[in-house]
Amino acid sequence: MTGSEVPSSFRLVYAPGVMPGKWVRIWNERLPGVPLTLTQVPASRAPELLVSRDADAGLVRLPVDRTVLSAIPLYTEQTVVVVPKDHLVTAVDEVSADDLADDIVLHPLDDVLDWDRLPGRPALERPATTADAVELVAAGIGVLVVPLSLARLHHRRDLTHRPLTGAPESRVALAWPEDATTDLVDDFIGIVRGRTANSTRGRRTQQPGREQAPQKQGQQGRQKQGQQKPGKTERSGREAGRGQRAAERTSGKGRRAGGGPTPKNPRRGKPRRGS
Incomplete structure (x- = not known):
C-alpha cells in the first residue's frame, strides 16, 4: 500500500456489549497518525457494514457469512x-x-x-x-x-x-471482508492477538523512535566491544611473553656462558659460613 492509498482513518464497528477500549488504546499508542473511528451498531448490522465496505473491521457476534467475511473467534460469553x-x-x-x-x-x-x-x-x-x-x-x-x-x-x-x-452461548469475533485484508486490518489483528510493537509481523505498529532503539543499543554494544579490544590485546601480549620466556628456559636459551644450566635458585649450593 503506497502513501497515497493509506486511508485517513481505520473504521471499526462493534456490537453492543463488546468492550473494545483496550485495543483502541493500544492502536492510538502505536499508530497515532491513523485515527481509529469507533462506532457501535446493532449486532445484526455489523456484518452488513463490513460487506458493504462501510467499515474496515468489526467486533461481531458469530455466526457470520464466512464466504465473504474472514473471522477470528476471540472469546465465548457466559x-x-x-x-x-x-x-x-x-x-x-x-x-x-x-x-x-x-x-x-x-x-x-x-x-x-x-x-x-x-x-x-x-x-x-x-x-x-x-x-x-x-x-x-x-x-x-x-x-x-x-x-x-x-x-x-x-x-x-x-x-x-x-x-x-444448558443455554446457547454467544461467541465474539474480529471480522473483516475476505478480500480486503489491508495493512491496517493486519495491524489491528496483531493488536487483538497480543503481538508486541516489536513483533516481526507488526510492520506498521512501531513508531520511528522505537524502531531506532534496538539499532542504537547495537551500536553501543559494538562501541563497548571496540573499547575492550586494546585490553584484550595487552593481556594476550603479556601471556605470549610469559609463554616465550618459559619456552626459552625449557630449550636452554637461558644457559650460562660456562655451558652449565642456570640454577633455578642461585642461593642453593652456597657454602654456609663457619660459626
Missing part, C-alpha cells in the same frame, strides 16, 4: 438470566432452563442467542430491543436471557442476574 432482585432464583448461584418453566421469558427481536427452544413461557409480543426487554423485566412482566456483557450493559439497581446452564 449466558445469564436477568430477573428482579426479589425473584426466587436469586436464592441460588446458578439456574437451569427447568427453573424458568413457570416464568415468561422475553425474546427481543435483536436477541443474539441461537435458540433451538426458548425456555419458560413465551410472551404475547416480542420486545423490539434488549433495552426494551430489560424495562419489562423491571416492570415484573417476565425474565430475560442474554450474554453476560449485555446484562452488565443494561444494569439496573432493581435487577440482578444469575448464570443459566
Whole structure:
C-alpha cells in the first residue's frame, strides 16, 4: 500500500456489549497518525457494514457469512438470566432452563442467542430491543436471557442476574471482508492477538523512535566491544611473553656462558659460613 492509498482513518464497528477500549488504546499508542473511528451498531448490522465496505473491521457476534467475511473467534460469553432482585432464583448461584418453566421469558427481536427452544413461557409480543426487554423485566412482566456483557450493559439497581446452564452461548469475533485484508486490518489483528510493537509481523505498529532503539543499543554494544579490544590485546601480549620466556628456559636459551644450566635458585649450593 503506497502513501497515497493509506486511508485517513481505520473504521471499526462493534456490537453492543463488546468492550473494545483496550485495543483502541493500544492502536492510538502505536499508530497515532491513523485515527481509529469507533462506532457501535446493532449486532445484526455489523456484518452488513463490513460487506458493504462501510467499515474496515468489526467486533461481531458469530455466526457470520464466512464466504465473504474472514473471522477470528476471540472469546465465548457466559449466558445469564436477568430477573428482579426479589425473584426466587436469586436464592441460588446458578439456574437451569427447568427453573424458568413457570416464568415468561422475553425474546427481543435483536436477541443474539441461537435458540433451538426458548425456555419458560413465551410472551404475547416480542420486545423490539434488549433495552426494551430489560424495562419489562423491571416492570415484573417476565425474565430475560442474554450474554453476560449485555446484562452488565443494561444494569439496573432493581435487577440482578444469575448464570443459566444448558443455554446457547454467544461467541465474539474480529471480522473483516475476505478480500480486503489491508495493512491496517493486519495491524489491528496483531493488536487483538497480543503481538508486541516489536513483533516481526507488526510492520506498521512501531513508531520511528522505537524502531531506532534496538539499532542504537547495537551500536553501543559494538562501541563497548571496540573499547575492550586494546585490553584484550595487552593481556594476550603479556601471556605470549610469559609463554616465550618459559619456552626459552625449557630449550636452554637461558644457559650460562660456562655451558652449565642456570640454577633455578642461585642461593642453593652456597657454602654456609663457619660459626
